[in-house]
Amino acid sequence: MSRAGAVGAHVLIIDDDEDIRRLLTMRLHARGFRVTPATSAEEGLASIAVDPPRLVVSDIRLPGRDGLSLFEELRTTRPSLPVILLTAHGTIPDAVEATSRGVFGYLTKPFDSQTLLAKIDQALLVSAAPEAQPQPTDDGRWLEDIVYRSTSMAELLADARMVAASDASVLIRGESGTGKEVLARAIHRASARAQGPFVAINCGAIPEPLLESELFGHVRGAFTGAASARSGLVQAANGGTLFLDEIGDMPLALQVKLLRVLQERVVRPVGSTSAEPVDIRLLSATHRNLETAMAQGQFREDLYYRLDVVSLTLPRLEERREDIPLLAAHFLRKLAEKYGKPISGFAPDALEILATAGWPGNVRQLLNVVEQCCALCSTPLIPASLVQRSLRVPVMEALSYAEAKRRFERDYLVRLLKLTDGSVADAARIADRNRTEFYRLLQKYDLTPAMFRGVEAGNAPE
Numbered sequence: 001m002s003r004a005g006a007v008g009a010h011v012l013i014i015d016d017d018e019d020i021r022r023l024l025t026m027r028l029h030a031r032g033f034r035v036t037p038a039t040s041a042e043e044g045l046a047s048i049a050v051d052p053p054r055l056v057v058s059d060i061r062l063p064g065r066d067g068l069s070l071f072e073e074l075r076t077t078r079p080s081l082p083v084i085l086l087t088a089h090g091t092i093p094d095a096v097e098a099t100s101r102g103v104f105g106y107l108t109k110p111f112d113s114q115t116l117l118a119k120i121d122q123a124l125l126v127s128a129a130p131e132a133q134p135q136p137t138d139d140g141r142w143l144e145d146i147v148y149r150s151t152s153m154a155e156l157l158a159d160a161r162m163v164a165a166s167d168a169s170v171l172i173r174g175e176s177g178t179g180k181e182v183l184a185r186a187i188h189r190a191s192a193r194a195q196g197p198f199v200a201i202n203c204g205a206i207p208e209p210l211l212e213s214e215l216f217g218h219v220r221g222a223f224t225g226a227a228s229a230r231s232g233l234v235q236a237a238n239g240g241t242l243f244l245d246e247i248g249d250m251p252l253a254l255q256v257k258l259l260r261v262l263q264e265r266v267v268r269p270v271g272s273t274s275a276e277p278v279d280i281r282l283l284s285a286t287h288r289n290l291e292t293a294m295a296q297g298q299f300r301e302d303l304y305y306r307l308d309v310v311s312l313t314l315p316r317l318e319e320r321r322e323d324i325p326l327l328a329a330h331f332l333r334k335l336a337e338k339y340g341k342p343i344s345g346f347a348p349d350a351l352e353i354l355a356t357a358g359w360p361g362n363v364r365q366l367l368n369v370v371e372q373c374c375a376l377c378s379t380p381l382i383p384a385s386l387v388q389r390s391l392r393v394p395v396m397e398a399l400s401y402a403e404a405k406r407r408f409e410r411d412y413l414v415r416l417l418k419l420t421d422g423s424v425a426d427a428a429r430i431a432d433r434n435r436t437e438f439y440r441l442l443q444k445y446d447l448t449p450a451m452f453r454g455v456e457a458g459n460a461p462e
């Protein structure tokens with residue numbers, strides 16, 4: 001990836017160790033960065049207020065306020081400003097923990113120059129460059145709705161930001177629920193068309209006969225029921241961005257028409273003889289494999305190459321598990337507010353389950369699980385049991401062997417006696433035990449055959 005955007009970037013270095021400060025300043029100067037050194041968190045915060053950097057590199061251990069507390073403040077006041085923490089051996093666990101709360105990364109002292117510069121380059125790719133480019137592209141607001149800390153997302157977003165600057169068509173691939181629409185909106189917001197409309201349409205959700213007039217509009221009397229002329233979504237997106245979700249579901253006949261819009265930059269409403277000029281940027285998304293659809297003759301090759309000028313692929317949530325705690329906290333904050341509940345977070349074992357679960361429905365499924373937990377929670381922290389229930393994970397109670405055996409034995413006896421309608425002779429035979437032994441077992445659990453005689457199966461003792 002290019003370092004072009006990083007040249008001249010302003011980096012704030014906070015360390016009370018003069019040697020480290022000097023060393024870092026020297027190395028970063030040599031790479032063309034503008035560096036502001038600071039010796040404490042307070043001095044760093046003051047410098048950020050006066051001359052905002054694009055990246056903060058801070059030691060964790062600082063006199064007075066430490067690097068973690070500095071990060072906590074920046075997380076709320078400047079969420080898009082990446083922070084890299086420097087740790088000595090003893091503070092590695094703190095740094096690791098901080099990454100789950102959104103610290104961009106950490107480096108363990110002593111670090112080598114290559115690792116440091118690689119991490120800095122990575123962080124700068126996703127940080128806004130307020131001084132370099134005009135609004136709204138680079139005030140970081142384009143990323144507002146996207147929560148992440150994984151390197152795979154950081155790299156994808158760096159690419160997204162770059163293509164946003166052009167007018168190229170982008171095909172966004174990724175499984176259902178990975179965030180294709182949020183990414184499309186972000187690209188629109190980071191583009192020169194940000195002030196124009198963003199129009200999204202799900203091609204798979206609209207019945208085929210309606211899709212054409214939804215997209216391109218119709219003239220009065222174009223078909224039965226077309227009592228008046230109506231403009232289409234393509235026209236509505238004029239001057240802005242059209243996002244076609246599930247483009248793989250678009251019928252072949254409409255694919256031809258869409259191709260014409262892209263080639264000739266005009267749209268012809270259904271039933272009209274004249275074409276209207278349109279100026280749109282097209283973003284599309286699919287969870288289907290378009291190459292296979294093409295091979296099967298369901299997708300036009302010429303349209304495919306128009307749509308796929310740049311292709312961005314969203315990773316599955318399971319491929320970026322480090323984003324899970326951050327996403328869960330983000331959703332919880334929003335939902336707790338919506339439900340008016342004073343829930344402050346997840347219990348550590350609940351978070352553990354979220355972070356290790358399988359997520360076939362990706363981010364959307366995580367959002368649904370958090371919503372369900374939030375709706376059912378009556379404690380300040382969401383417990384593991386609620387997460388398990390929402391995930392429909394079978395609950396594995398931590399029982400002793402003796403207790404598990406007792407429960408099994410009692411349930412087994414109850415089921416047998418229900419089956420035999422309270423006949424000990426029959427039940428003992430099935431269990432392959434003699435009657436005396438069987439009676440002893442019943443006694444152990446306070447069960448009597450009479451309890452099962454003449455009762456409906458559903459009313460027998462549980």
Ligand SMILES: Nc1ncnc2c1ncn2[C@@H]1O[C@H](COP(=O)(O)OP(=O)(O)OP(=O)(O)O)[C@@H](O)[C@H]1O
Nearest residue numbers: 145146147175176177178179180181182287363364
């Ligand atoms: N990185 C993210 N940060 C915050 N919210 C996200 C993120 N990714 C997805 N979401 C949220 O998850 C939900 C699903 O996202 P979205 O609709 O963009 O997925 P999609 O890939 O377009 O799904 P589909 O393929 O089913 O249309 C939305 O509510 C969206 O706001």
